[in-house]
Amino acid sequence: MTTIGFIGLGIMGSPMAKNLLKAGYPLVVYDRNPPKVQDVVSAGAQPGLSSRDVAARSQVVITMLTDTPNVEAVVLGPNGVMEGIRPGATYIDMSSISPVFTRRLAQQMANKGVDMLDAPVSGGHTGAVNATLSIMVGGKQEVLDRCLPIFQALGKTIVWIGESGAGQVAKACNQIVVGLTIEAVSEALVLAAKAGVDPARVREALLGGFAQSRILDVHGGRMLRREFAPGFRLRLHEKDLHIALSTARELGMALPVTALVHEMMNAMQATGRGELDHCALVTLLEDLAQVEVKPAAQR
């Protein structure tokens, strides 16, 4: 079976690596944090000495890192993936990073005879553990076809979006819609609460019509129950909107509402709320309005 190199064993990467082991893939892993390596090695993986070493020993190399600069350092930096990866190998970046950087990187990989896919995911820690991630893939469709068994060990919905970078674009679009919808639901529920109307009843009524969304359902419910433990950390959503905004700038276009919601997420971080779930964005408006979104029964 294909030997897979896996770099980045955080809250997402670690359960994903373990699912690849469960599917029977020989795995070589690396993380700059040794205890995280040890944990996956206990589950059956081989430890790599560096990103370069992992790449040199694998036919498929996967990275799952938190931001564009991290991917740049791990892939292009000293002892990085680029130094070790072999012509004919495949590189899959499952991090959520800049689509523009992704396209550049795919070109550099191609120059070395390496096929690259960008394959960011949605579904969070739970999706990673249960192998139910949604995976948005950019790159050559035949490369995706070849790697499909690997993706099927990690996720449920695997969608080819387009050429290199297209997976990252789709992820940025996803985070725009999710972030802005959280804010939309927040403004509506805080208005209801401030007007003395039960926000739980308003949510119920709105779920039956054109205002329906998974965010109104799931995150609206969390807001009412004051469940702000993550879930998906607000500071990572801020990072994703930052990627969307810098991509838009490089392409020459404006995302006015994304920019405003990004500023609100910045304000959340500045006031110590970056580690909460992203639906805690509602508390920013609540502060301004001096009211809380609580069902009438609990007030």
Next chain:
Amino acid sequence: MTTIGFIGLGIMGSPMAKNLLKAGYPLVVYDRNPPKVQDVVSAGAQPGLSSRDVAARSQVVITMLTDTPNVEAVVLGPNGVMEGIRPGATYIDMSSISPVFTRRLAQQMANKGVDMLDAPVSGGHTGAVNATLSIMVGGKQEVLDRCLPIFQALGKTIVWIGESGAGQVAKACNQIVVGLTIEAVSEALVLAAKAGVDPARVREALLGGFAQSRILDVHGGRMLRREFAPGFRLRLHEKDLHIALSTARELGMALPVTALVHEMMNAMQATGRGELDHCALVTLLEDLAQVEVKPAAQR
């Protein structure tokens, strides 16, 4: 059977009045535009001479008008509803107007011995014709119970939200969520198109995850097909967000993203696009980005 007075026979009011006739209610109608009265009289209604006359001849008076000033004029102005309505009668305002004004009006009606319900609807012209409107009701619950057969002749989902004005608050919340979600979908799809990624594939991928919403489905589909004939006119959505914003101001709270989307709707009207469907909001971003949200197959 209860004689109903119906004032305001526009794109919504006219089919609603006809559904009440179909349900067997004796109907007295008025509109400042005589041909509209004539049309509903042909269907079996009695013509009233004025709003006052309609009110004097009815046990239940319904208004379906376009804005707060119109309701104010028709109810409190000369020859208005307040001059004619009888103690013991019920007044139902189905327009979408200010919750604050609604509460004041309900108090004035109570002083005259008249029960008032605010009962704004969502579902548009199609919902009005097919009697499938969603109706959000504010006022005393026992008054709603008494009037339920009337609402059942007009709509499908009838939800009691709370005391007087609560129906209007819920409607404002609905329009916030719908308007902001349209903008969220617009920013995502225009980013995809500008990045050279098929916006139709991005919409498909996003519908499978947390970004799912009825707006992404229905209005996203309309954007891709360039279907900008209304539907729900953008200028009426602008009016509804104006109501939400002035309500927020009166309550002492901020709705920052609603304010920005309201400004974008103003810009749409200023550039002659107020009569298009509200999903045409996407064209404002398209202008700025010099790109159109079209499926790759059609480019």
